[in-house]
Amino acid sequence: MLNKHIDKPVSVLLMSIAVLCGLILLLVLSFLVKEAWPAINDGAWRSFLVDDAWYPLEGLFGISPMILASLAMTVGAILLALPLGVSSAIFLVFYAPAPVGSVYRLMLNLLAGIPSVIYGLWGLTKLVPLIVQWQAPGVSLLAAILVLTLMILPTVALTSAAALTAVPQELIAGAAALGLTRKSQILLVLIPAAKTGIISGVLLAVARALGETMAVLMVAGNVVQNPTSLFAPVRALTANIALEMAYATGTHRAGLFASGLLLTLLVLLLAWLASRLRSQAQRG
Amino acid sequence: MTLTSSINTRPYTLGSMNTGEPCCEPIAHLQVQNLSLAYGQKTVLDGVSLDIYKGCITALIGPSGCGKTSFLSALNRLTDLSASTRVRGSVLFDGEDLLSDKVDVLTLRRRIGMIFQKPNPFPLSIRRNLDLPLKEHGVNDRKIRAQKIETALRDVGLWDEVADRLDSSALALSGGQQQRLCIARALVLEPEILLMDEPCSALDPISSAVVEALIIRLRGQYTVVIVTHNLAQARRVANYAAFFWMKERVGKLIEFGQCQNLFEKPNHQLTAAYISGTQG
Ligand SMILES: Nc1ncnc2c1ncn2[C@@H]1O[C@H](COP(=O)(O)OP(=O)(O)OP(=O)(O)O)[C@@H](O)[C@H]1O
Numbered sequence: 001m002l003n004k005h006i007d008k009p010v011s012v013l014l015m016s017i018a019v020l021c022g023l024i025l026l027l028v029l030s031f032l033v034k035e036a037w038p039a040i041n042d043g044a045w046r047s048f049l050v051d052d053a054w055y056p057l058e059g060l061f062g063i064s065p066m067i068l069a070s071l072a073m074t075v076g077a078i079l080l081a082l083p084l085g086v087s088s089a090i091f092l093v094f095y096a097p098a099p100v101g102s103v104y105r106l107m108l109n110l111l112a113g114i115p116s117v118i119y120g121l122w123g124l125t126k127l128v129p130l131i132v133q134w135q136a137p138g139v140s141l142l143a144a145i146l147v148l149t150l151m152i153l154p155t156v157a158l159t160s161a162a163a164l165t166a167v168p169q170e171l172i173a174g175a176a177a178l179g180l181t182r183k184s185q186i187l188l189v190l191i192p193a194a195k196t197g198i199i200s201g202v203l204l205a206v207a208r209a210l211g212e213t214m215a216v217l218m219v220a221g222n223v224v225q226n227p228t229s230l231f232a233p234v235r236a237l238t239a240n241i242a243l244e245m246a247y248a249t250g251t252h253r254a255g256l257f258a259s260g261l262l263l264t265l266l267v268l269l270l271a272w273l274a275s276r277l278r279s280q281a282q283r284g
Numbered sequence: 285m286t287l288t289s290s291i292n293t294r295p296y297t298l299g300s301m302n303t304g305e306p307c308c309e310p311i312a313h314l315q316v317q318n319l320s321l322a323y324g325q326k327t328v329l330d331g332v333s334l335d336i337y338k339g340c341i342t343a344l345i346g347p348s349g350c351g352k353t354s355f356l357s358a359l360n361r362l363t364d365l366s367a368s369t370r371v372r373g374s375v376l377f378d379g380e381d382l383l384s385d386k387v388d389v390l391t392l393r394r395r396i397g398m399i400f401q402k403p404n405p406f407p408l409s410i411r412r413n414l415d416l417p418l419k420e421h422g423v424n425d426r427k428i429r430a431q432k433i434e435t436a437l438r439d440v441g442l443w444d445e446v447a448d449r450l451d452s453s454a455l456a457l458s459g460g461q462q463q464r465l466c467i468a469r470a471l472v473l474e475p476e477i478l479l480m481d482e483p484c485s486a487l488d489p490i491s492s493a494v495v496e497a498l499i500i501r502l503r504g505q506y507t508v509v510i511v512t513h514n515l516a517q518a519r520r521v522a523n524y525a526a527f528f529w530m531k532e533r534v535g536k537l538i539e540f541g542q543c544q545n546l547f548e549k550p551n552h553q554l555t556a557a558y559i560s561g562t563q564g
């Protein structure tokens with residue numbers, strides 16, 4: 001009885017908070033659509049894709065080099081972070097002695113909490129000079145990929161570790177009882193069993209990498225061009241918004257909002273996919 | 285026979301006591317001697333000695349928590365999975381103590397397979413569930429693997445049900461089919477001994493009957509040790525039965541003998557009480 005008494009107001013409160021969050025999301029989206037409208041309206045969006053350069057002041061609005069740059073960074077970072085993150089998770093869950101494991105886990109959590117501007121600072125002052133020794137100018141797609149890899153590694157590692165921990169004990173016992181080596185148990189049975197959880201973590205990491213602005217802006221060089229080489233400076237879609245919003249007007253401004261809208265929709269899609277996969281994994 | 289005197293004073297192996305006519309010439313496949321098992325500080329099994337006879341089905345019965353699962357998992361060294369589990373005593377298998385550190389555990393587990401209470405197929409295709417252990421144990425020829433897979437699936441009566449969907453997920457099978465797949469997965473490695481921990485208890489009555497019939501067909505070809513809470517099932521399938529009971533929170537083997545004999549003429553009053561349902 002008492003429970004019911006408390007339950008009711010609490011659930012109403014929680015419900016209204018949830019509704020509020022939903023409303024804010026809607027508000028942000030409608031704001032983006034409204035501001036981007038001049039650039040989307042009556043076919044103007046087509047120039048985004050067909051214009052071969054980004055000279056907004058001269059009416060050229062080709063954003064495809066920046067979309068490609070954002071995608072290249074994200075894909076590069078995932079290609080590095082996935083094997084590193086999953087190996088970290090395997091180490092954490094199956095091999096690390098308890099004290100080592102907890103220190104490692106703490107480190108990953110801390111790594112996840114470092115502000116992105118610090119990653120940018122580190123990239124700019126330590127990583128870029130290293131790359132320069134190899135090939136100038138240093139600020140480059142490669143620098144962005146490496147910094148992003150560090151930033152998303154904790155997400156991939158921690159979600160993979162959670163997914164591996166959730167694999168039922170019976171499956172491990174079943175694999176062991178067939179005389180499978182520890183390595184085969186993990187690689188051939190447990191990783192496939194944890195697959196959906198791992199993928200959902202990767203999707204979240206992709207969303208993070210796509211949306212990352214500050215660190216990328218500091219190390220990528222920000223030249224609007226197709227990412228043809230790892231050593232070429234490129235400009236991410238996010239960095240473009242941050243760099244130009246201050247002085248943009250008219251169609252230029254609307255164009256920036258339109259690219260923001262595109263990013264938001266992509267990230268929302270990824271988050272939605274990730275949560276679907278996760279609930280699917282929980283249902284087994 | 286009094287309660288205290290008869291516990292753990294002599295090995296409950298055949299030959300040392302009159303337990304009726306054996307079904308065949310008994311050859312010990314496993315000789316368990318004075319086995320005890322502890323999880324950390326907590327001893328759950330103590331002083332268990334018995335022989336497991338080749339080609340026969342031995343049923344382990346007894347109340348919940350008396351250490352039947354623990355006993356089974358000592359026999360294929362699954363107890364190694366947790367560092368805090370300690371097993372003492374010896375289990376002779378082919379003249380060698382399988383509890384010794386020198387034993388190659390992976391080979392041992394190929395020779396002594398295990399079926400679990402809850403069907404645990406891998407979240408992979410039906411084919412891959414069987415292919416994986418074969419590859420792991422060095423069967424590199426694809427054709428031979430395919431043949432062994434078909435044989436194993438036929439042995440458990442699953443072939444006709446799944447032949448057209450070998451590449452679909454094993455998790456889509458019914459519980460009974462999953463359990464038979466798990467038995468096939470153990471059989472495909474051509475083990476000598478099969479350990480079964482309540483293999484029917486998670487199944488519906490029809491699937492349970494199918495699996496039970498399968499277990500009976502295994503008799504003669506494999507040595508089977510089966511834990512079951514279903515006494516009627518134990519009577520139907522087993523040649524030998526071992527009755528475990530907890531004494532001061534420690535599992536003990538109370539009585540071991542011919543299944544029929546143990547049920548009809550129990551030597552021990554605890555056994556008699558348990559099988560008549562007045563205790564346990
Ligand atoms: N991994 C473990 N760690 C600690 N204690 C355990 C562990 N596994 C089992 N036990 C304990 O050991 C005792 C024997 O357990 P076991 O599972 O072997 O009994 P059982 O006879 O198989 O019971 P049931 O019929 O319920 O399956 C129980 O008291 C149980 O709580």
Ligand SMILES: [Mg+2]
Nearest residue numbers: 352353354481
């Ligand atoms: Mg048990």
